[in-house]
């Protein structure tokens with residue numbers, strides 16, 4: 001075990017391969033910094049090696065799948081099944097209340113989220129605001145925190161000339177902030193779900209609400225695998241794939257997840273107006289079919305809907321129930337409508353967006369079979385307080 005003395009003048013109580021004990025037994029500040037740096041580099045090197053190993057395994061599995069479909073027989077190694085034993089234990093059993101909107105709450109707190117990376121740059125520039133949002137939701141009764149990473153991806157960052165490493169760091173930073181907020185509420189069971197937007201979110205053209213991407217299946221798999229490889233090593237309890245618009249993207253995530261059978265994940269689809277009434281997700285496939293496919297992955301701990309108008313949930317919940325016996329998670333938006341011409345949110349005919357209305361509806365969603373309820377865009381801590389009251393928790 002390595003114990004690094006933290007202050008100059010401390011006695012050298014550590015064993016380290018990179019630093020020898022000074023003659024007088026007392027360390028200088030420079031020696032301490034050197035020791036910390038050396039150990040830090042060693043840890044980073046080890047993490048890099050683990051990631052490399054994971055993607056090498058992923059490539060081998062990919063080649064085997066191709067060979068399987070050619071030869072019509074299973075070439076998957078026994079070790080693949082052995083890995084299943086190490087699945088990360090996530091107990092959603094008693095969990096009922098998810099948090100609410102992150103980006104819109106940051107905006108209410110005065111953060112500028114008008115840039116193309118939305119809330120992602122706030123992670124770097126104003127992490128205290130992200131912490132404040134997490135804290136507000138925990139005070140309101142949330143039992144699951146979604147990280148501020150929806151928009152973070154190597155591809156999205158590359159479009160603005162930002163390095164891949166910076167995107168990876170932002171992903172890890174988002175988890176660290178949620179972990180720090182959780183620490184302030186010791187004694188409560190709180191899960192951290194790493195928020196992962198769909199491929200369309202990195203295109204910055206609204207494609208996530210249509211699912212009409214012009215990219216290959218392999219590109220889609222790679223997009224998701226890059227982020228999974230980083231977050232699989234983080235302290236997040238599960239990965240939350242959100243606002244999924246299509247059956248194909250769910251399938252791609254299933255393939256991307258294959259090298260990490262121990263990781264837990266949930267899959268939430270987006271059913272916009274014009275599709276929801278036909279029980280379809282944004283790209284037009286049936287929600288039931290999408291949820292059923294997602295539920296078939298070994299990593300899946302829940303399936304559901306997010307960023308959808310609350311008024312459609314009574315219609316869509318039976319579809320989720322019919323799709324699988326996995327726990328159901330729903331986090332619709334506030335019910336307000338977006339007026340694209342005036343560029344503002346408006347009261348819709350069926351929902352005012354008021355927290356009390358949201359709470360009344362949440363009670364109905366729980367009764368209809370939802371296990372976990374939270375909010376997406378424009379929902380605030382007060383909405384979540386109403387959900388917590390409706391949950392009976």
Ligand SMILES: [Zn+2]
Nearest residue numbers: 307333376377
């Ligand atoms: Zn949303």
